[in-house]
Amino acid sequence: MKRVAVVTSGGDAPGMNAAVRAIVRAGTEKGMTMFGVRNGYEGLIASDLIPLSNRDVSEILHLGGTFLGTARSTEFKQSGDAQQRAVEGLGAHEVDGLIVIGGNGSQSGSARLEEMGLPVVGVASTVDNDLVGSDISIGVDTALNIIIEAVDRVRTTAESHHRAFLIEVMGRDCGYLALAAGIAGGADVIVTPENDIEPAEVERQLRAAHERGKRYALAVTTDGAVNNAQRCMEFFQSHEEEIGYELRVTILGHVQRGGSPTTFDRILASRLGSAAVELMASGGSGQLVGWIDGDIAHTPLAEVAGRHKVAPQEMWELLRVLTK
Ligand code: ATP
Secondary structure, three states, X not given: OOEEEEEEOOOOOOOHHHHHHHHHHHHHHOOOEEEEEOOHHHHHHOOOEEEOOOHHHOOOOOOOOOOOOOOOOHHHHHOHHHHHHHHHHHHHOOOOEEEEEEOHHHHHHHHHHHHOXXXXXXXXXXXXXXXXXXXXXXXXXXXXXXXHHHHHHHHHHHHHXXXXXXXXXXXXXXXXXXXXXXXXXXXXXXXXXXXXXXXHHHHHHHHHHHHOOOOOEEEEEEOXXXXXXXXXXXXXXXXXXXXXXXXXXXXXXXXXXXXXXXXXXXXXXXXXXXXXXXXXXXOOOOEEEEEEOOEEEEEEHHHHOOOOOOOOHHHHHHHHHHOO
C-alpha cells in the first residue's frame, strides 16, 4: 500500500483530529503518500482530496471537531452509482487504500466500499459509543466529561432551589452516554432507547427520590428515546406538582461534541490511527480498528456494518443499586 487517503465521516467526535494526525505521521514513517478527503463521503463522491504531509497535521492534536470536515451523505448511502464514483475518484488519484474514521453508519459505508474492491480500514469514532467492535470509541470520554461537568453545575442549582432537573444527552439508539452519566453524575432515573420508560414512571421515580428525603433529584434522558426530554416536558406540564419538586429541563445538544479532546481520547485516537496504518502496511483491510479489553482489536467490517452495540446489563444493575 503506497498511497493512502483518510476520511472523517458522520458526526464529528473530539479526537478525530488526533487520529488523522497519527494516521498521516505513521503512514509517512512507512513511506506512504498520504491524502485527506474533505467533508466525509460527500467529498469522497466529489473526489475532493488534498495531500497531507506531517506539517499539514501540526497543531490539530488538541482541537475538537475535524479539520478535514465531515458530512452525513444521503447520496452515498442510497446510491450505488455514488459509491462507484467514490471508488473511481480514488483510483484517479492512484490511491490504493482508504481509512475511514467514524461511527456505525460510516463503517457500514466502509464495508460497502471494501465489497466493491477498495481496501478499507475503519477507525472507531463516535460519541454515541454504539459501535460494535470497540468497547469505547474516540470521542466518548470527552463527551462524558462535558456531560458530567454540566450535571455537576446543574446539581448546584438543583440543590439550592430544591428542584428536579431533567437533562437530555446524545446517544441516538444507544443509552450508553445517559447510563454512564447517570452512574458518574448520581442520577435518580435514566431514560434510554433500551429502557424507554413512560413519563409517568419518570414522575414516580422522581417522587420516590423526594420521599427518600433528597433535596433535589436528577433525571437523564437520551435524545433517541421515544420518551425524550420533549415528550417528558409535555407530560410534566400538567403533572409537575405530583413530582414533589419544581422541574427544569436542560437539553445539552451539540455542546457535548465540542471542545478539546481529553487526554484519554488523544491517546486512544493516536493508538487506533497508528494501528490502522500498521494493518494497511501489512496488507490487511476490511477490518475495524477498535479498543477491546484494554488493547487494539480488529473486527471484520462485515460484522460491524448495520449493527448497534447496547450498554452492558451490569451497568443497569449498578445504577439500580446506586439509586437506592
Ligand atoms: P455518529 O455515530 O457520530 O452519528 P455515524 O458514522 O454513525 O457517526 P451516520 O450519519 O450514521 O454517522 O453515517 C455517516 C455516513 O455514512 C452517512 O451519511 C452515509 O453517507 C454513510 N452510511 C450510513 N449508513 C450506510 C449504509 N448502510 N451503507 C452505506 N453508507 C452508509
